[in-house]
Amino acid sequence: MPPATLSDMLSATLPAKDTPFTLGIAGLRVSVSCQPKTLNSKLRARYRKFLTHAEAQVEAQVQLVGDLRPHPLLGRGTLFEGERVRFSAPGFQGEIDPKRGTASLQLSSASPIEEVDYFIRVIYALLAFGAGGMLFHSAGIVREGQAFLFFGPSGSGKTTVSRLSSDYLTLNDDLLVLLPLGDGWQVYGTPFWNPSQTRPSSQHAPLAGLFRLVQDKDVYLKKMSKSRALAELAGSVPVIPLSGRLLPPLLERLAGLANAIPIYHLHFLPDDSFWEVIRESGTSD
Numbered sequence: 001m002p003p004a005t006l007s008d009m010l011s012a013t014l015p016a017k018d019t020p021f022t023l024g025i026a027g028l029r030v031s032v033s034c035q036p037k038t039l040n041s042k043l044r045a046r047y048r049k050f051l052t053h054a055e056a057q058v059e060a061q062v063q064l065v066g067d068l069r070p071h072p073l074l075g076r077g078t079l080f081e082g083e084r085v086r087f088s089a090p091g092f093q094g095e096i097d098p099k100r101g102t103a104s105l106q107l108s109s110a111s112p113i114e115e116v117d118y119f120i121r122v123i124y125a126l127l128a129f130g131a132g133g134m135l136f137h138s139a140g141i142v143r144e145g146q147a148f149l150f151f152g153p154s155g156s157g158k159t160t161v162s163r164l165s166s167d168y169l170t171l172n173d174d175l176l177v178l179l180p181l182g183d184g185w186q187v188y189g190t191p192f193w194n195p196s197q198t199r200p201s202s203q204h205a206p207l208a209g210l211f212r213l214v215q216d217k218d219v220y221l222k223k224m225s226k227s228r229a230l231a232e233l234a235g236s237v238p239v240i241p242l243s244g245r246l247l248p249p250l251l252e253r254l255a256g257l258a259n260a261i262p263i264y265h266l267h268f269l270p271d272d273s274f275w276e277v278i279r280e281s282g283t284s285d
Helices: 006-013 035-046 111-130 157-161 226-234 247-260 274-281
Strands: 021-025 028-035 058-066 078-081 084-091 090-097 101-106 134-137 138-143 146-151 169-173 173-182 182-191 204-213 218-224 263-267
Touching: 021 035, 028 035, 028 111, 035 111, 058 111, 084 111, 084 173, 111 134, 111 173, 111 274, 134 146, 134 247, 138 157, 146 157, 169 173, 169 182, 169 204, 169 218, 182 247, 218 274, 226 247, 226 263, 263 274
Parallel strands: 028 058, 058 101, 146 204, 204 263
Antiparallel strands: 021 028, 078 084, 084 090, 090 101, 134 173, 138 146, 138 169, 173 182, 182 204, 218 263
């Protein structure tokens, strides 16, 4: 028998594409196992930059039981029951219990990738909150080793700002994980994206500034009041505000973020001139 090649040895140590895999985002780990196994393979390819061999904190089981719905489900009936989250909608039934480290989903869909992706996002929203941070809707751009977050509702310009910053690293132009680190915060890329967005990065950087995007005919910064900043930040945190129990500690956490990091309204044009305004403000020093 001929000796094994390096390729043979590597392939023997790598898990098959249709076996369970573990996601690692900001040091938070979720194993995912899907039936049918072809769904596993597609998700593994989607998340390939974020795979890890470390032990998972949550084990997620996904079962595709049919393809009755031709379009993704918009309302998934996401409800908090104590520390657990339940999903109760036609063709989308499941539960996440972060305390026990378990999650399960049964769905019927002709396009399940997007819906399983939502399920995994909710798991990470819970894990990030449990770790003292949060999942946060924004574009995250790393410039000179610092992360700048540009946030606002859909259509405010998060993807536009990312595309105008092609000389810099985009962590993600929609969803990021924020975790406290010392006296500041660290920003981590996530794999949650769609083909119309900029491909995300698995890297991270310290948070330097937060900018609520406002499309305008002039380019300038306006410092936010603490009360306005709190409302704007809370509107960019998914899932957690649905829980009456978790909302008060979330607001306290966001107040700490607002005290530690400068927060502005950024009025901008569809060009990269906003970076010069940010530099002149001293935020990037």
